[in-house]
Amino acid sequence: MTAVRLGLLLLGCLATNTLAAQLAATDGRIRVQLMSRDAVTLSSEVAAKIARLPVQEGASFSKGQALVEFDCSGFRAQLNKAQASLDAARQLVKVNARLAELNSIGALELTQAEGKAKESAAEVSYMHSVVSKCVISAPFAGRVAKRIAAQHQYVNPGMPILELVDSGPLELRMLLPSKWLAWLKPGVRFNVQVDELDRNLPASINRLGARIDPVSQSVSATGTMEAQDAALLPGMSGWAAFNPPK
Structure with a gap:
């Protein structure tokens, strides 16, 4: 995309947002989209x-x-091998510790056995971590x-x-005229006409955006449907009808 085309596209988007804000200021209707809270x-x-x-x-x-469940037979075999190595290393530490008490071996042999046990324990811990990823919940x-x-x-x-x-209540995403902030607060109720269902449903403002767009003079807002409806799906859109004070 050339710089000229990109510039025209941006200007078009800004003009659309500004026009939407102006229309909303006159009749209180805003385009909204239904979205899942978590995706x-x-x-x-x-x-x-x-x-x-x-x-x-x-x-x-x-x-x-x-x-999702994965075929992790190979990883589980590696875990069993690592556990067997750890058991053997711990047994060697016990034997060497006893021999050190009897002055039959030096401190170096005991230190090496303890280091091998720590290395084997780390390998077991790593393989446990890998195997735990074999099921996605x-x-x-x-x-x-x-x-x-x-x-x-x-x-x-x-x-x-x-x-x-x-599967929780869907959220409504919209852009509102910034001048509405004089009266618009979380908890303000409005109605949503859902295009795909041709139904009018109640909703309320949940939270407002943290900043105002200086070009379109709009602020983002999120609303919540007041009742769960199995017919509502993410991606649906419609018109939100507000009653701004005169």
Whole structure:
């Protein structure tokens, strides 16, 4: 995109925001978008094959539910090996400590045995950390927005697998005229006409933005639907109707 086209695009966006603010100031209606409070993409932290991916797109899940399970038989074998090495190293420390008491070995041998035990303990701790990443649990209750990977697929660390959205009350994102700050406060109620449902639903202001856009003379605001409705989905949009004081 050339600098000229980029400049025209920015001017167009600013003009649109300014026009929206001017229209809102006259009839109290604002365009809003429904969004989830929490949305996250789950990614793999290990290089492994997906053994189970039990949730489908659109499916609901509860907090803590296992959403992805990897085939970590190789990692668990390494953990068992590391644990066996640690047990042997600790036994050697006991033997060398007793021999040192009898002056049968020097301090160096005992120190070396203790160092080996610490090294083995660190390896066990690391493998425990790796194995703990073989199951990805849901960070919150919600729904699966998109399945990016598939069961039996081999993934590398950082590869996205699932996109999640929370199932709590949806938030409403909007830009409001900054002059409304004279009366607009958290808790102010308004109605939302949702385009996709052709329904009018109650909502209220939850929080206001931390700064004002000096060009469009607008401030960002977040509202909350006052009642949960299974028909409402993230990405829907509509009109928020306010009643500014005269």
